[in-house]
Amino acid sequence: MDKTTIRILLATTVVAWVNAESEYLSVRDICSRMPAGIFILRPNSCNNWLQCPTSPDAQDYDEGFCAYGLYFNKDSNRCDSIENVSCPFESTQTKPENRCATAKDGAFLADPENCNGFVFCANGEETRSSCPKGLLFHPSKSACVYPKEYKCPKKSENISADPICNSIATGTIFADITDCTKYHQCTNGGKLDSLQCADGQAFNHTTLKCVPRKAAVCHPLAPELQPELEVCGTEGNIRVGYIADEASCSGYYICAKEDDGKPDRKPTHLKCQNGYFFDSNTWSCRDRLNVKCNLDRCEGMDNKYVNVAGDCGAYARCKNGVTINTGKCESDYFFDERTQGCTPHKISYIACAA
Known part of the structure; x- marks a missing residue:
């Protein structure tokens, strides 16, 4: 039986944390997952940056806003010209209405909507124009050039699939x-x-x-790392199938056959329903009196008496599922777990057989 089949049989539900997130994560959500001190672009912004706390105990965020006409480049951790930055949130932003208001008179600026176009600044006002057909505007040279001299930056696509x-x-x-x-x-x-x-x-x-x-030091938000189990054997002696857990009479593991030929280190653990014990010989859950188990047979039995493995004349008193003391019937009498009493009729349950 392979692990995929086991997972289907058990109807295991896997929840992908990424898809469960809202479109925009909060700053706290992002920083809680990140290495300390990392710089991030504030969600739904193009020019507002933050630095996550530099240690797990710190609570404050360093924050800044790019100067007018600049966007924050999250790959270089600094503000840069709009023409050089692809902002994933650009579709939600309002670009500066008049960049010439702060530019030098006579300056040429790139048209963010058109690689062939440019903006000429005169008296603080914008005048839009275009390069001759087949040429592109080069922002650094403030000139129209051939395509081989300048690679037009790709327009920012809509919000990418992953918010973080x-x-x-x-x-x-x-x-x-x-x-x-x-x-x-x-x-x-x-x-x-x-x-x-x-x-x-x-x-x-x-x-x-x-x-x-x-x-390994796991992330504080991650579930505790469980030790790898060796119940499914070693590389030289692999066990596949249903294996008693040796910790209780009803528990068992399902050891899958791994594609790499190694033992299953994450076997599925299950328990039989109340009143039944796991039988290794038949790989089934059977009536508890028809299974020989040398562990505490008080499992699942509160404030009752049970037969004792190896002696059908003895009994154990249970409380909260564990044995608190033991006793024995009179000579030639046997204990019957079903009737909760001693009887002269011979009892030969597998559970108490020698």
């Missing part, structure tokens, strides 16, 4: 707060990649690297 990558630099690596063995990276186009550490490793959110599980 809109505000942080491309290539940023940060922890997955749902699983300590995984991490995320923002790639070109605002795409969020989910990555998995190798077997036996987990993601250390303080060093932003995968390290041996025992050395």
Whole structure:
């Protein structure tokens, strides 16, 4: 049985935290996932930047606004000319109505809507014009040039699919707060990649690297890292199928057959319904009296008496599912768990057989 089949049988629901987010994350949401001190672009802004707290204990955010006519470049952590920055939130912004109001008289500015066009400033007023056909306006040279001399920047696309990558630099690596063995990276186009550490490793959110599980410091928001189980055997002795958990009479693991030929280190753990114990011989949940279990048979039995493994004349008194004391019927009498009393009729339940 492969792991995919097991997951389908158990109707496991996987919730993707990214898709559950609203269109814009709050600054606190973003910084809670990021390495300390990282610079971000405030959601739904093009010129407002913030620096996340420099330590987990710090609460304050450093903040700034780019000078007029500039956008914040989240990849270089500084303000830059609008022509050089692709702002993921640009569709929500209102561009400066008149950039010539602060430009030198006679200046030529790029037309953000048209690579072939430009703006000429005279007496603080804008005059829009275009280069001859086949030429592009080069902002740095303030001149019309051939396409081979200038690459027209791509227009900002609409809000990218992932909200957190809109505000942080491309290539940023940060922890997955749902699983300590995984991490995320923002790639070109605002795409969020989910990555998995190798077997036996987990993601250390303080060093932003995968390290041996025992050395990993998980993100504070991530679930506690559970130790890898060896119930499914070793690489030289792999166990596949249904295995008693050896911690209770009703519990068992499902060890999947892994594609890489290694033991399943994350087997699914289940328990039989009340009144039934797991039978390793038949891989089934059976009436508790028809299963031999050498563990505490008071499991699931509150304030009752149960048969004792290996002696059908003995009994155990239960409280809150555990044995509190034991006793034995008179000579030639047997204890019957079903009737909760001693009887002269021979009892031969598998549960108490020698």
